[in-house]
Amino acid sequence: MPFTLAPRATTVSVETEVKHSRFIAAVRRVEDSGAAHGFVQEQRRAYSDARHHCSAYIVGDGPSDRVERANDDGEPGGTAGVPMLQVLRARELVDVVVVVTRYFGGIKLGAGGLVRAYSGAVSAALDIAPLVRRERRHLYTLAVEHSEAGRVEAELRARGVGVVHTTYGERAVLTLVAHDSTELAEMVAAATSGAGTLDPAGEMWVDA
Numbered sequence: 001m002p003f004t005l006a007p008r009a010t011t012v013s014v015e016t017e018v019k020h021s022r023f024i025a026a027v028r029r030v031e032d033s034g035a036a037h038g039f040v041q042e043q044r045r046a047y048s049d050a051r052h053h054c055s056a057y058i059v060g061d062g063p064s065d066r067v068e069r070a071n072d073d074g075e076p077g078g079t080a081g082v083p084m085l086q087v088l089r090a091r092e093l094v095d096v097v098v099v100v101t102r103y104f105g106g107i108k109l110g111a112g113g114l115v116r117a118y119s120g121a122v123s124a125a126l127d128i129a130p131l132v133r134r135e136r137r138h139l140y141t142l143a144v145e146h147s148e149a150g151r152v153e154a155e156l157r158a159r160g161v162g163v164v165h166t167t168y169g170e171r172a173v174l175t176l177v178a179h180d181s182t183e184l185a186e187m188v189a190a191a192t193s194g195a196g197t198l199d200p201a202g203e204m205w206v207d208a
Helices: 033-046 081-090 110-128 146-158 181-191
Strands: 003-005 011-018 021-029 052-059 067-071 096-103 131-144 162-168 172-178 198-207
Touching (some): 003 021, 021 033, 021 110, 033 052, 033 067, 033 096, 081 096, 131 146, 131 181, 146 162, 172 181, 172 198
Antiparallel strands (some): 011 021, 021 096, 131 198
16 A cells, blocks of 8 residues: 555655765645745745755556656766665655755765765655555445535544535535445444445545
């Protein structure tokens, strides 16, 4: 199962130093490639006087929809972005972008030194980042009368059922997410006095 930053986390930032060069690693949870690129630009503006803003990101919970990108931003090819990406992969992270800003300290680190510095900066930030596991859960729909929708939704939420959203047509339709379908069916039966019927509605990834 993959991991990502906890929803409450904003930006986790850590500064390390290698031979007088400063490496500022900033990690943020993102939902798509556009948000990842936006964060990279945000870091460029925040540290506009720095020489490099190397980045890596992975978005998409499942392997079939996963997108991975890395950028060396002027460092020798393969010495920054890819090592950063490899740290994200090794920790099984998804929906995460990391930017490492470097202020050159006057001493060249060499290819091996750059790889260690950039990967180490990312690891330092992730070591303090609050992480949560992502799990694939089943979705179900539950149709109820409009007059009952509020009460049923409130009872299900009180029992710990995830209500993704509610749509209104001829009847109110609640979309529910569950880890255990048998347990969900029992809670729905209790909330609807046995009148509610669950219909499968696909899957989604959620924070465990």
